[in-house]
Amino acid sequence: xxxxxxxxxxxxxxIGANAVTDRDLRSYRPPTPAPMLEPMRRNIVILGGxxxxxxxxxxxxxxxxxxxxxITVIDQDNRHIYQPGLLFVPFGLAGADEIVRGRxxxxxxxxxYVQSAIEHVDIEANxxxxxxxxxxxxxxxVVATGAVLLPDETEGLTGPGWMSKVFTFYDLxxxxxxxxxxxxxxxxxxxxxxxxxxxxxxxxxxxxxFLADWYFHERGxxxxxxxxxxxxxxxxxxxxxxxxxxxxxxxxxxxxxxxxFNTGEVDGADGRLVSYxxxxxxxxxxxxxxxxxxxxxxxxxxxxxxxxxxxxTDEHTLQSKAAPNIFAIGDAASxxxxxxxxxxxxxxxxxVDNIVRFLAGExxxxxxxxxxxxxxETGFHKALLIDFNYDTEPLxxxxxxxxxxxxxxxxxxxxxxKLLFQWFYWHALLPGREIPGVPHNMPTAGKQLTxxxxxx
Amino acid sequence: xxxLTFAATDVEVNDEGFFVHPEAWTEAMVPDLARREGxxxxxxxxxxxIRFMRSEYLAKGAGPTVRVLGKTSGVSIKDLYQLFPKGPxxxxxxxxxxxxxxxxx
Numbered sequence: 170x171x172x173x174x175x176x177x178x179x180x181x182x183x184i185g186a187n188a189v190t191d192r193d194l195r196s197y198r199p200p201t202p203a204p205m206l207e208p209m210r211r212n213i214v215i216l217g218g219x220x221x222x223x224x225x226x227x228x229x230x231x232x233x234x235x236x237x238x239x240i241t242v243i244d245q246d247n248r249h250i251y252q253p254g255l256l257f258v259p260f261g262l263a264g265a266d267e268i269v270r271g272r273x274x275x276x277x278x279x280x281x282y283v284q285s286a287i288e289h290v291d292i293e294a295n296x297x298x299x300x301x302x303x304x305x306x307x308x309x310x311v312v313a314t315g316a317v318l319l320p321d322e323t324e325g326l327t328g329p330g331w332m333s334k335v336f337t338f339y340d341l342x343x344x345x346x347x348x349x350x351x352x353x354x355x356x357x358x359x360x361x362x363x364x365x366x367x368x369x370x371x372x373x374x375x376x377x378x379f380l381a382d383w384y385f386h387e388r389g390x391x392x393x394x395x396x397x398x399x400x401x402x403x404x405x406x407x408x409x410x411x412x413x414x415x416x417x418x419x420x421x422x423x424x425x426x427x428x429x430f431n432t433g434e435v436d437g438a439d440g441r442l443v444s445y446x447x448x449x450x451x452x453x454x455x456x457x458x459x460x461x462x463x464x465x466x467x468x469x470x471x472x473x474x475x476x477x478x479x480x481x482t483d484e485h486t487l488q489s490k491a492a493p494n495i496f497a498i499g500d501a502a503s504x505x506x507x508x509x510x511x512x513x514x515x516x517x518x519x520x521v522d523n524i525v526r527f528l529a530g531e532x533x534x535x536x537x538x539x540x541x542x543x544x545x546e547t548g549f550h551k552a553l554l555i556d557f558n559y560d561t562e563p564l565x566x567x568x569x570x571x572x573x574x575x576x577x578x579x580x581x582x583x584x585x586x587k588l589l590f591q592w593f594y595w596h597a598l599l600p601g602r603e604i605p606g607v608p609h610n611m612p613t614a615g616k617q618l619t620x621x622x623x624x625x
Numbered sequence: 626x627x628x629l630t631f632a633a634t635d636v637e638v639n640d641e642g643f644f645v646h647p648e649a650w651t652e653a654m655v656p657d658l659a660r661r662e663g664x665x666x667x668x669x670x671x672x673x674x675i676r677f678m679r680s681e682y683l684a685k686g687a688g689p690t691v692r693v694l695g696k697t698s699g700v701s702i703k704d705l706y707q708l709f710p711k712g713p714x715x716x717x718x719x720x721x722x723x724x725x726x727x728x729x730x
Contacts (some may be wrong), residue, residue, distance in 0.1 A: 366690070445705075477692070477693065
């Protein structure tokens with residue numbers, strides 16, 4: 170009997186390259202199921218072992234007994250990066266050893282971890298094809314492979330000057346190379362540019378500006394450094410109240426703001442950004458956030474993704490529009506909100522509830538409200554906090570209630586919150602535990618709501 | 626919010642000039658809308674982009690961003706800027722009578 174027959178508890182889904190030949194696979198037809206005396210063990214396959222994949226796997230493991238549901242997580246490497254930490258690397262405030270851990274080590278027992286790149290998903294066959302030749306059958310698939318950087322899509326960006334005069338801090342190699350460049354930078358013009366939305370953590374390029382201001386202030390050469398923030402948006406941020414607040418902060422800190430600039434070319438040799446409408450911004454050091462897309466295998470999986478390889482997903486249930494048994498979480502999903510770890514965290518609870526419902530044959534609940542919560546590091550040991558959802562933009566007040574952390578206002582407490590968060594990330598968020606006082610839906614208790622009177 | 630007249634029809638637009646009621650739009654309004662954005666001569670390429678914006682909005686509930694437009698409309702981003710120098714997605718969305726593309730989140 171082949172090792173991969175449904176219901177075999179030892180290896181229910183792993184059709185390893187060694188187990189069968191391609192010829193076996195082509196000729197293999199599932200046997201007609203015999204009448205079942207006990208419930209069939211089902212397979213949940215999670216693509217991606219980052220924030221979303223890990224917390225989903227760990228939460229699902231608690232929700233389902235291992236005898237009933239097998240859980241497999243697939244990722245192409247074993248480096249789980251605490252991505253909020255990348256912001257601190259260029260300024261020497263964090264090192265690779267502090268923000269990288271193994272992926273498998275973050276998964277609870279009875280979760281299988283498979284390290285391989287993904288070739289494609291066969292939606293009709295309910296199978297994932299791996300680059301290593303294996304195929305995995307799934308009853309439920311979770312797409313959690315995040316976003317990838319696409320620097321090659323911008324003319325000139327990876328040409329002359331890339332990684333010597335033009336950097337990104339959105340991956341570890343870039344952040345480390347930028348740390349070195351900043352150390353030797355003793356004056357001139359720094360330009361921070363986000364090429365186009367969507368990007369991960371839309372506030373991070375602003376935080377980079379604020380931290381650069383502080384960094385050069387500490388080095389005593391702030392007066393020799395010009396910092397310019399160049400964005401395709403029509404303001405400092407996407408949401409009006411926060412955009413005004415953040416534009417005010419840029420101004421206070423002497424950071425120039427250039428808006429509605431759609432970068433068409435990055436000329437590293439001559440040090441200039443060129444927009445599609447012919448404007449130019451010169452630089453001595455360019456910090457560019459490249460275009461983002463979904464994982465390339467999404468594009469090789471007919472019917473799974475959109476033009477940018479993100480997965481169209483119901484914004485409240487997190488069920489994909491590709492098939493009822495495919496769900497998406499985090500940056501991989503095409504949702505009308507920020508690509509951020511907090512979003513993934515808040516989605517996790519709803520996603521897992523809905524997978525449990527799906528496997529039980531019950532209707533899904535559309536309870537995710539688009540909740541986002543971000544600390545915005547502003548330098549000088551201070552940070553802002555913003556909290557919003559699909560319907561309510563970031564507003565002033567306190568989080569999560571009236572006596573909580575100040576919203577949209579610089580404070581030392583928020584900075585401490587940002588630093589402490591890394592501990593919560595590894596020890597509460599990834600294991601899938603609740604973070605005390607942080608609900609998955611946006612709290613309104615401490616907010617100065619403009620549309621309705623404050624509750625409580 | 627204000628009321629403007631295109632092709633002898635009163636239309637409500639928001640503070641940024643986008644249609645409040647996209648269903649009020651007709652192709653007859655396009656020349657007036659384009660002139661308001663400084664485009665006096667509408668080429669076939671303009672029409673191709675405007676109709677594409679409109680059909681994407683009707684199919685998906687949102688207009689595409691410049692980047693998606695460059696990938697899917699059959700017109701490159703560079704050419705889109707030639708057609709709509711002040712910002713292809715935004716201007717073409719205004720002329721197509723659809724809401725502001727929500728690339729900005």
